[in-house]
Amino acid sequence: MTDTTPQVSQSDFEQAMQADAANFASYTASDELAGTGPGEETIGGDSAVDTIVNVGKTVIDLLHNTATINATEYANAVPSGVDPMSLTGWGSEPHSISLHFKASSEWWRVWQADYDFLVGISFYYGASHNGVGRYLDYVAPWIQVNYLPPDFSVDVRAIVPNHAMNRGDANSGPIAALPIQLNVQLNGFFSHLVSWNQHYNAEVVGTGAGYWH
Secondary structure, three states: OOOOOOOOOHEEEEEHHOOOHHHHHOOOOOOOOOOOOOOEEEEEEEEEEEEEOOOOOEEEEEEEOOOOOOOOOOEEEEEEOOOHHHOOOOOOOOOOEEEEEEEEEOOOEEEOOOOOEEEHHHHHEEEEEEEEEEEEEEEEEEEEEOOOOOOOOEEEEEEEOOEEOOOEEEEEEEEEEEEEEEEEEEEEOOHHHOEEEEEEEEEEEOOEEEOOO
């Protein structure tokens, strides 16, 4: 069956982040978050939807990594006021979305560097509250290092809002969607010649879907 869950727009992402801007004062990315905070969400414009919140972390760091690692901190998207442990129906295995970073050069190009690693976001999905809705838990970044030169490392920072989005409707019930801003930085021995810092936006959804955009 084709997944018809809509992808998050840049405007939606910025609104969700702006609603909790005070929580991200330590974030120093060059891309400034803008936009106005979201108003009361509705389904079909008639009634307020269940409020979905992140009661986990809003900033998750994986710093100075030279080997494969999974974050021990996580975010989630669950009904407001509900203990995530009371939700039932989680998928037996987490889903994951990833980005692959790889470069190779001729041996004499000493100012360049070879590397091969993946950065991703894993998440559990699909649980409901009293048989209704599809929510998210244990949303966390990870790194898989296939090869890094000596004295190289990778930093990853995942930033999520306190308030998740609702991608459901009157027929489906609440479907949690969590926007994520991911910062990936390669730290190289040869300073700026091989070091770089890149930003990505993503969304993971209670249906098990995940998108980069």
